[in-house]
Amino acid sequence: MAVGVLHRPGRGATAGIDQQRAVKADRRAELTLGALGVGVLALIGLMLVTVLINAWPSFSANGLSWFGSGGEVVTQFRAMQSGTPLPGHSVLYFRAWPLIWGTLITTVPAALIALVVSTLAAIFLIEFAPASVRRVLEPVVRLLAGIPSVVYGLFGILVLVPYVNEHLISNARKASVEHVVQLNGADLFTATLVLTLMILPIMIAISAGALSAVPPAWREGSAALGVNRWRTMWRVSVRTARPAIAAGLVLATARALGEAIMLSMLSGGRPFAANPLDGLTFFFEPVQPLAATIVKEFGGQSGGPVASTIYAIAAVLLFSAALLSLAAWAVKQPLKRYGIGA
Amino acid sequence: MRVHRTLIVSVILALALAVPAGAVAKRLIIGGSTSVLPLAQKLAAAYHKAYPHIAEPQVQGGQSDIGIEGVASGRFQIGDSSRNPLPTDPHGLRFTKIAEDGVCVITNDSNPLPNLSEETVQGIFTGSIRDWSEVPGSTISGPIDLFDRDNASGTQDAFQHIFLGEEKKISPSATAEASNGLEQNAIAADKNAVGFVSFAFTQGVHAVDYNGVACNLPNAKSGQYAGVRNFWMVTKGAPKGEALRFINWVTSGNKTTKSIISSSWITIH
């Protein structure tokens, strides 16, 4: 777009000055706004640098085995807080595997279940729902998306947790793992359930948007060939919208990863690496994902080993978020081929 | 040009406001033990009422170790501690005793244990007794849900020393709660739960007699109840300035502080 400053006929000596002033004002506006942009960049850079600098002591003291397993996270935090290191290790000794495992086993199942459910719901919304049902479902999805996570947590902790504790966890089950960990209702099952509910709306919205943007000619052509509505949806629309659904999945995973408050209320009080070999009890064992750990362990420390460990956890979260952003961008590339928005 | 002048003037004004606002009002920040927290909050409110020109001190929790650490690092001017000083504490701190408090073993209201002996308490908390059916006097059955405190807790220290001695340790499978309030909530919500809290946190749960002595204020005052420990206010070196004024007021034994402390705790002045 060309800069639109035409020669303005002024009177005598002022002619050129008007034009110059206009150009200068334009330059000033551009520079000010551009400075804002640079400011945003500087902020991101500052954030990365600060988190990494504060996280460095924890990473350098533990090396790559920071991500490994070894000992109880609780005892490690206690050692850091009291300043007395565990025998044979430095005070920064930390093995984050139970936390990473906890994040994985809450986020991945939630994302997969949400993928299936949201695709079916989006298909229902776009194709099968009669107008009256659609009028109800759309605001419902909007409402689900808008509920703050602390309200989800409140509902979970006051309704779901006691229910699971009373009815789904038997005394025998509790007794079987009692020497290692205590079971109350706040566990993997409850947390994943509510997490799925939380990330459903994002995926439904994006999938539905993409499904409705499939060129109608394609669907009509398929119908003209005698293919029933479900098959048309599945083979034509969903296949076309696959990149958008994938982008939605990435977005939803990013949200699940960053969810701290609801998970800290519902996933149980202990950073425990739930053991799949325990069979069904695996689902009722407490876990503590990374983001929830930050909320739990934050005690207002301004320095020291606990702070460094917390920043190390934040650095891991930041890195995963960046990876997911990159993945979202990469996944959206095929969309440009069909001009489908997401 | 007009825009620039307004911008410059407003920036100067803002800076002018910020600088004195930053300098004025060194408000006292007190933090630490969650057991001392309710007492400190009441004292702070009464202090401000007695001296309205002094800003009300701000009281936080965090548990005793955080309070001690916070004083050493300068985050708090006064730290609250519900445990005695340890050799591993930072150097140069001054502990001033302000009151005494009791620690009760508590269970859920649907499990009103009449009494617990020393061996039973030790058995339960070390994990050797696992089921309520093995506990004499218990009306319920089922696995025992053990509740502990974080290692930063002074109440945990007190419980360890008074009820378990130096050798036995609380079972590592116990759920660690981060404050008296959270412990109280957790036990009130779980039928099979057992834990320990400070005196002031025994509403909504059942406080169990220990060795035949009821856990209440008169018994603690008379010395019959064994689970009594000290409340301290910690400062870096001798208390100075605002902190000195507050601590002097708290420890002066005047009518207001006496009535506040004796409501749920034991006065010493």
Next chain:
Amino acid sequence: MASVAAGERPTRPPAIVRPRREGTATWPLADRICHALCWAVGVGLCVITIAIVVFMLVKGITYLRPKLFIEHPAPAGPGAQAKSGGFLDPIVGTFIVTAIGIAIAAPAGIGLATWLNEYGRPRWLARTVESAIEMIAGVPSIVLAIFGLVIFSRPFLAFLSQPGATVALSQSFIIAGIMMSLLALPLVFTATRESLTQLPPRLREASYALGKTRATTIRRVLLPSPQMRTGMATGVVLGMGRIIGDTAILTILLGSTLKNEAVGHVPVWGTLRGTGSTLTSYIYNNSPAGEGGAPQKAYAAAFLLLMSVLVLNAAVTRLTGGQGGATRLTRIGRRALLTGVGGNG
């Protein structure tokens, strides 16, 4: 079928046969199962959501009393929290944090979107800024919170909170508001940018033809136009929804004191520098996960929050043309319609 013999004209126009929707009776079993599944999921989702929302609303109404709105939270002894005090302070706190957040995010978001779309030179800078804002959108709010903690604990920034001996306290309304603005920024930015791209080029061309500079065009022609106003308003409302729903930043940067404690004696600035609570941190503290142990108050506050979410959702619906409205939905409008005022953490 009416046979049209040569020369004969049909006396009546053929009856309009509305094609009946294809029934599923003829479908293969697998397809019928999937069809049933879709229905089950759709209806089940409605039922579950409505059940949860109605439950929370009913519980909230039961415990909501008018006096809760005007009383300050009282630090009653433990266990007695349920009977004392209201949530005037958390409501005020929510307003303050949202206001600060939007006051920073709205101009910044609109300015950035304008710069990106209208100027956008140098190109590498424009692309980087775009990616940077997308990155901010993806950062978990808890990471933003502890980032803010580090930055604002520098002693020279102590005027924004309270000074300590070695580091500043770094917990205050204004600090929480500043970090909240980072949450709302990407939403305002995207909404404004979408609207800017949708503007017809004739607006700009006409303005330039009249000899106006780019800056004047933006200020006087583009931004005041109705589509832009709607787009910016949508972005601002979405941002507000995100700010209201966030708790993680508040638990770390707002100090979780029951009442809004002001610092110093300067009237408004003192409150901004002080600690306090908002509805979300109040709910968190009063739930069994926090100290308050007053679930009744938590339910009541949750009711208020849900109501505000509903109001904001309704606002977005109206701004973006409503369901099945005749106005063509922009991309942001369509997404906003379905995501409502969704938030993070």
